[in-house]
Amino acid sequence: MKTFCLTTMIALCLSFCTTGIKAQTTQTKLNQVELMKQFTGTWKSETNDTTYIIEDKPYGDGHEVYMKNETKGKIIWEEKSLIGYDKKNDMLIEAMIEHNSPNITLFSIWFSSSNKYEEILLKDIPNPEKATEKDFFELKSPDLFIDTYMKNNKIVSVDTFKRVK
């Protein structure tokens, strides 16, 4: 009888704990598709002679993105990408092709909070902590975000993008 009571008590305790953990997970789960919509629009970053422009248009639940880099009014680099949700991994995937590169690049994107997302190469997803390249995006306000690009855990560049429209 004593053993039975103890077992029941442990079972009840575990049941409460599990419910608590589940409720916590449900509360903190971020809606990746909705959060990415904050980045829809045209954004500009200017550094010395160089201007970066990002045009992010909604397409279904995803995004169609065009990015270019101009120096003294001349396009020196441009790329197109598609961003969509990957339900299996609860992440977004970005497929990007550059105008002058023969290769396609696949990235994984996930929001860690309502205004911050991280981007790494899709191939690094099994070991994200070992990714050599990481891009951090932080929305400081609805009209301004900061892009911090890191390589081998060192900051390579920090760009501030302002909303144009």
Add this chain to the structure above:
Amino acid sequence: MKTICLTALIAVFLLFCLNGVQAQYTETKLNQVELFKQWIGTWKSYNAKDTTAFWDAKSYGTGLEVNLKVVTKGKIVVEGKQLLGYDKRIDKYIQAEMVKGMDIEIVAIWFISKHKYVSIPYSDISSPEKVYIKWEGEFKSTDTILETTVVNNKPVKTWTFTRVK
């Protein structure tokens, strides 16, 4: 002495064999980037249920930018975009597809001969022989493509695409 001679003879023989295999491989390696140019253009596939699929591919860098739609009785029932780019690491093309209302889909596509290609989900790239679903296609001429969906190694549906322009 006899053993050394025999070992040397075997080593020389293996070396010749290896060179032969390597030469053959170099000769038969397909130029995926060149072969993918066969896709550029607008393609149409019609089936008996008043349904027509349109696939419009434009080149972007060495990749392709595609708009697709499926029309039934004059109404668009499926609409999407694709980006296709070469992945040097696996010597295959990667296709990212965004269909409105659906998640992003990533597949790998590669030519296995000058006119035949295979496509499988990107998640199965490490074990292509074990895939549940794949697509097998053939350019019957410069203006006709036959593409078959294969599920569990059984063909389930074949589309015929003809070039519109």
